[in-house]
Amino acid sequence: MNPLQQIAAWVRRFPAQAPEPEVRLKATNLTRGTVLATNLEVAASAKQRKKGLLGRDGLAPGEGLWIVPCESVHTFFMRFPIDLVYLDHERQVRKVRSAVGAWRLSACISAHSVIELPAGTIRDAQTQRGDQLEFEPVSPESEMG
Numbered sequence: 001m002n003p004l005q006q007i008a009a010w011v012r013r014f015p016a017q018a019p020e021p022e023v024r025l026k027a028t029n030l031t032r033g034t035v036l037a038t039n040l041e042v043a044a045s046a047k048q049r050k051k052g053l054l055g056r057d058g059l060a061p062g063e064g065l066w067i068v069p070c071e072s073v074h075t076f077f078m079r080f081p082i083d084l085v086y087l088d089h090e091r092q093v094r095k096v097r098s099a100v101g102a103w104r105l106s107a108c109i110s111a112h113s114v115i116e117l118p119a120g121t122i123r124d125a126q127t128q129r130g131d132q133l134e135f136e137p138v139s140p141e142s143e144m145g
Contacts, residue, residue, distance in 0.1 A: 024138040025066065027115060031131035036085065036121060037064040039138065044068050053078065053116055064117040066135075072107035073114055075100055081119040085127060086111035093131040098122050 023044075027036040039062050043049045049067050053059070058080045067073070073084065079102070086095040086108035095108040099119040108114075121127075 025135045026138050027064070027066070028134045028136070029125055029127050029131050030134050031128075032126045034125040034127070035062075036115065036125045036127060036133070037117060038062040040064045040066050040115070040135070042066050042068065053082065056080075059116075059118040061118060061121075064115055064121070066113060066115050068113040070114045071109060071111045072105065073116065074106075075102050075104045078102045083117040083119055083122040085115040085117065085122065085133075087113050087115070087133060091133045091135070093127060093129050093133065095129060096122050096127055 023042045025040040025042060026038050027040050028034070029036055039060075041064070043052065043065055049070060052067065052073070053065055054077055056079070059065075059082070071086070075082065081099045081101045084095075084097040084100055084106055085093055088094050088110060089112045094110050097106050100106055
């Protein structure tokens with residue numbers, strides 16, 4: 001069972017009364033052999049998706065937010081620009097947008113999810129439409145070490 005399926009199963013078993021599990025992932029671009037994020041949060045519940053990155057002052061290198069499901073985002077009230085990577089069900093990149101500033105809308109009808117990353121990440125990881133991504137869980141021990 002992949003990490004997203006584990007989250008979905010957990011949410012079904014323990015609805016609103018339980019705290020949402022904090023899942024962190026590493027996102028790798030298999031096509032380019034580059035890493036997009038080493039500390040990727042997953043926003044899978046309605047509450048997490050609605051909040052997104054609002055209220056934050058920025059993302060550190062390696063951080064990001066994977067919003068599942070999601071085919072559009074807005075940057076209203078955002079305090080910093082972000083890169084967007086839209087993915088289909090098979091985690092293939094459908095669309096990328098770099099350094100999206102505040103007060104913008106972005107969408108990709110063929111997307112199933114979107115990753116929000118620090119501006120410049122797409123350029124640094126050389127990520128393009130058609131690339132294949134892979135996700136793997138990051139254990140709390142590996143984050144500390």
